[in-house]
Amino acid sequence: MPEGTGAATTEADRRLDSPLVRLSGITRRFPGVLANNDVSFDIRPGEVHALLGENGAGKSTLIAILSGVLQPDAGRIEVGGRRVRIGSPRDAIRLGIGTVYQHSTLVPTLTVVQNLMLGQRWWRPLGRAAALARLEEVSALLGVRVEPDALAGTLSLGQQQQVEIIKALWRGERVLVLDEPTSMLTPQGVEELGQVIARLAAQGFGIVFVSHKLQEVLAFGHRVTVLKLGRKVGEIPPERLSALSPAAATAEIVDLMFGRGASDAAAPRRRRSSIRPSAPLLEVEGLSAGNGALADVTFAIRPGEVFGIAGVDGNGQKQLAEALAGQLPADAGRITLGGQDITTLSVARRRALGLSYLTDDRLGEGTVGSFSIGTNLVLKRVGERPFWEAGFERPARITDHAREMIASYDVRTPGPEVPIANLSGGNVQKALFGRELAQAPKLFITNKPTYGLDVANIRAARDRISAAAADGVACLLISTELDELLELSDRVGVMYRGRLVGVVENGPDAERAIGRLMVSGA
Amino acid sequence: MSATTAKPGAPVAAWLRALLPLVLALAIGAVILALLGRDPVLFYTNVLNRAVLNRSGLQETLVLMAPLLLIAASLIVCFRAGLWNLGVDGQFLLAACFASAFAAGWVAALPYWPAMLLLFGLAALVGAAWAMLPAFLKAQYGVNEIISTLMMNFLGFGLSAFLIKTLFGDPEHPAPQTTMLEVADRLPRIGDTLIHLGVVFAVAVILAVHVVMTRTAFGLKLRIVGHNPRAAEHAGLNVRRLTFLVFAISAALAGLAGAVEVLGVRGVVRADWHPGYGLLVVPLVFLARFHGVAAIGFVFVFAVLSIGGESAARRADLPNDFLLIMMSLILVILAVTDYVASRAGR
Numbered sequence: 001m002p003e004g005t006g007a008a009t010t011e012a013d014r015r016l017d018s019p020l021v022r023l024s025g026i027t028r029r030f031p032g033v034l035a036n037n038d039v040s041f042d043i044r045p046g047e048v049h050a051l052l053g054e055n056g057a058g059k060s061t062l063i064a065i066l067s068g069v070l071q072p073d074a075g076r077i078e079v080g081g082r083r084v085r086i087g088s089p090r091d092a093i094r095l096g097i098g099t100v101y102q103h104s105t106l107v108p109t110l111t112v113v114q115n116l117m118l119g120q121r122w123w124r125p126l127g128r129a130a131a132l133a134r135l136e137e138v139s140a141l142l143g144v145r146v147e148p149d150a151l152a153g154t155l156s157l158g159q160q161q162q163v164e165i166i167k168a169l170w171r172g173e174r175v176l177v178l179d180e181p182t183s184m185l186t187p188q189g190v191e192e193l194g195q196v197i198a199r200l201a202a203q204g205f206g207i208v209f210v211s212h213k214l215q216e217v218l219a220f221g222h223r224v225t226v227l228k229l230g231r232k233v234g235e236i237p238p239e240r241l242s243a244l245s246p247a248a249a250t251a252e253i254v255d256l257m258f259g260r261g262a263s264d265a266a267a268p269r270r271r272r273s274s275i276r277p278s279a280p281l282l283e284v285e286g287l288s289a290g291n292g293a294l295a296d297v298t299f300a301i302r303p304g305e306v307f308g309i310a311g312v313d314g315n316g317q318k319q320l321a322e323a324l325a326g327q328l329p330a331d332a333g334r335i336t337l338g339g340q341d342i343t344t345l346s347v348a349r350r351r352a353l354g355l356s357y358l359t360d361d362r363l364g365e366g367t368v369g370s371f372s373i374g375t376n377l378v379l380k381r382v383g384e385r386p387f388w389e390a391g392f393e394r395p396a397r398i399t400d401h402a403r404e405m406i407a408s409y410d411v412r413t414p415g416p417e418v419p420i421a422n423l424s425g426g427n428v429q430k431a432l433f434g435r436e437l438a439q440a441p442k443l444f445i446t447n448k449p450t451y452g453l454d455v456a457n458i459r460a461a462r463d464r465i466s467a468a469a470a471d472g473v474a475c476l477l478i479s480t481e482l483d484e485l486l487e488l489s490d491r492v493g494v495m496y497r498g499r500l501v502g503v504v505e506n507g508p509d510a511e512r513a514i515g516r517l518m519v520s521g522a
Numbered sequence: 523m524s525a526t527t528a529k530p531g532a533p534v535a536a537w538l539r540a541l542l543p544l545v546l547a548l549a550i551g552a553v554i555l556a557l558l559g560r561d562p563v564l565f566y567t568n569v570l571n572r573a574v575l576n577r578s579g580l581q582e583t584l585v586l587m588a589p590l591l592l593i594a595a596s597l598i599v600c601f602r603a604g605l606w607n608l609g610v611d612g613q614f615l616l617a618a619c620f621a622s623a624f625a626a627g628w629v630a631a632l633p634y635w636p637a638m639l640l641l642f643g644l645a646a647l648v649g650a651a652w653a654m655l656p657a658f659l660k661a662q663y664g665v666n667e668i669i670s671t672l673m674m675n676f677l678g679f680g681l682s683a684f685l686i687k688t689l690f691g692d693p694e695h696p697a698p699q700t701t702m703l704e705v706a707d708r709l710p711r712i713g714d715t716l717i718h719l720g721v722v723f724a725v726a727v728i729l730a731v732h733v734v735m736t737r738t739a740f741g742l743k744l745r746i747v748g749h750n751p752r753a754a755e756h757a758g759l760n761v762r763r764l765t766f767l768v769f770a771i772s773a774a775l776a777g778l779a780g781a782v783e784v785l786g787v788r789g790v791v792r793a794d795w796h797p798g799y800g801l802l803v804v805p806l807v808f809l810a811r812f813h814g815v816a817a818i819g820f821v822f823v824f825a826v827l828s829i830g831g832e833s834a835a836r837r838a839d840l841p842n843d844f845l846l847i848m849m850s851l852i853l854v855i856l857a858v859t860d861y862v863a864s865r866a867g868r
Contacts, residue, residue, distance in 0.1 A: 325756075365755070382746070393738060
């Protein structure tokens with residue numbers, strides 16, 4: 001190699017091109033699971049590196065390692081070319097890696113600037129004036145405007161996320177890790193986030209974007225890495241990704257995620273209607289609940305019918321589900337199930353009459369995370385035979401039942417005794433589908449049944465709903481995914497600010513009609 | 523897979539995690555003793571000789587365990603249900619006060635066993651009644667039961683002293699106290715020992731509580747409420763009703779502890795008596811991780827340290843406070859080992 005300038009240039013080039021962070025051969029075991037198996041992953045300046053994979057593929061583990069929450073069992077982490085150990089989230093921040101987690105870490109009762117000033121060292125306090133200046137500086141980097149004295153809890157989810165990003169870059173971090181950042185956002189919020197990401201990348205930040213939504217990955221990512229069962233199964237570098245058409249890129253990524261030929265499974269189809277020509281099973285008249293969160297809602301569902309509820313998240317859908325299930329008392333109106341007035345009945349009485357409710361909050365209220373899968377599968381039947389005799393538990397019967405459900409609902413788990421919180425979201429959802437459908441309900445209410453699931457599990461969930469309807473179950477499908485509603489529903493009602501502002505017969509023009517009602521309420 | 527990666531819930535690890543703090547605390551206690559110029563081996567030998575190896579000492583240890591075990595049972599019920607009834611001392615004392623006030627009279631007026639059963643029933647009822655206000659506030663308004671039950675303790679101590687100085691006082695005795703239940707009328711003893719039936723009763727109750735909490739539908743319902751109240755609502759459990767039941771059962775057990783102490787050992791309640799067993803048992807129940815059988819073990823260790831430690835401290839010319847230091851050490855070390863284990867388990 002020549003002396004002098006030549007060597008210097010090579011050195012400079014290498015520095016320019018060298019990754020900000022390099023993970024190589026990362027392996028992390030959990031009891032019974034190899035969550036990351038020899039994974040390598042680079043974060044380069046100016047590049048958005050999308051990390052894609054099914055639920056349980058190991059994305060969260062890799063992010064946790066990157067942000068210092070977990071430590072790898074084997075492998076090497078380099079930051080700026082030097083080998084480091086990221087022993088704690090504080091180490092990660094010191095090394096310039098800022099992370100925005102899936103769920104908000106802001107204190108809702110503090111203002112934006114107070115939130116940002118949290119966590120500073122007591123021996124090096126930052127005054128309010130300096131904090132405001134820093135906020136100005138970082139929000140300029142992002143190209144957003146944030147009201148410093150607004151209470152964090154009063155901001156929209158999109159704005160909260162902007163504050164989270166500012167917080168992640170507060171100490172001059174050059175690497176930004178975004179863990180499923182779009183899962184809580186409205187379509188408009190997603191678009192704004194895309195602009196922020198593009199702007200940061202243009203200024204040389206290294207960005208990791210975790211998602212299981214293909215369109216977003218293709219829209220925001222420069223480089224794509226696909227994980228499957230803890231292994232890295234493929235990486236598409238920027239030059240190749242930009243050369244591919246969106247359709248070709250989609251097909252290639254789906255093949256990586258699910259194996260060859262799986263891309264067909266993701267294709268939409270329209271369910272054949274199975275409405276029974278009988279009286280409505282569920283009749284809701286003028287239902288109001290939650291102090292106006294749900295206002296004067298009227299509709300009916302016949303056996304075998306799928307009635308969809310569309311709407312931007314937070315327009316009363318959850319209150320509707322809870323009022324029907326009996327978790328939220330009705331302020332006014334009437335609910336009739338199979339001719340019987342159930343408006344004032346308890347959750348358990350309604351369930352006994354054939355009402356089944358699959359909640360969208362799987363870990364928060366659907367399950368007890370530290371309890372076994374077996375126990376969670378009978379959580380709504382505690383004390384019932386044959387699992388309990390005279391009040392005493394029959395563990396063998398609960399285990400046998402769990403084995404059957406695990407097999408027939410394809411729950412991937414080492415066994416029925418595993419705490420359900422150890423399963424991936426898709427597998428928890430399969431278990432819950434089993435719990436809610438196995439007892440042949442008459443009315444099946446489900447809220448966002450495919451939220452957070454990967455393509456294969458989305459397919460499985462939708463097929464379950466189709467099958468239930470074909471068996472004559474009246475289904476109420478609440479969803480924010482329009483393609484899901486259009487695939488499964490016979491009719492779609494649209495909720496806007498707590499009211500049911502319209503019901504659309506599913507058909508060729510339904511999508512436009514629903515979309516208009518969703519955003520304008522008319 | 524190596525032993526170190528075993529599940530944190532594995533039985534061996536659980537035993538180790540429970541016993542380790544105890545062993546460490548005894549070791550640190552030994553160092554302190556050595557620094558004070560006392561012989562640690564002699565000290566611990568004295569403790570064991572007095573409280574375990576000596577026949578009457580062992581009996582004293584077992585007798586002391588009776589109220590502690592019932593209070594442990596009381597705490598296990600509510601802690602497993604995620605309700606922090608810290609009012610056991612008030613419930614205990616008020617129940618003891620009522621049982622003692624009526625004991626002599628009822629035993630004289632009724633056949634022995636019906637009188638005893640009624641006294642136990644009364645104690646359970648009084649204990650439960652004293653928890654109904656916190657239960658109502660919790661179920662109806664979500665008021666933090668830690669605060670409300672602790673407040674009820676002060677009211678309970680005051681009320682029982684007031685009752686003893688007025689309605690329940692023995693007019694023939696100069697100091698304010700209830701009418702003495704004669705030794706012959708107290709709970710029958712086993713053979714020629716000091717061990718009364720209340721000890722057996724307490725062991726049976728805590729074992730029964732353990733079985734109910736871990737093996738029955740009722741216990742599972744309480745544990746669901748304890749682990750995730752929202753899941754309990756979602757699963758159709760009546761959380762309000764269960765909250766009342768938990769407070770009632772837990773406080774009734776605390777009341778029974780009061781009855782056992784008064785009817786088995788003391789025979790009388792003085793206006794200034796309140797042993798404060800409840801807050802001593804709380805850490806033991808945590809140490810046992812709400813497990814009934816393990817709680818028996820820790821209550822035994824505690825009783826041994828109380829009975830044996832007092833005499834060992836006297837012999838070593840140390841103040842009684844040394845025992846409190848030992849107990850506090852165990853708790854601090856418990857917290858530290860818990861933290862270390864959860865870090866390592868991640």
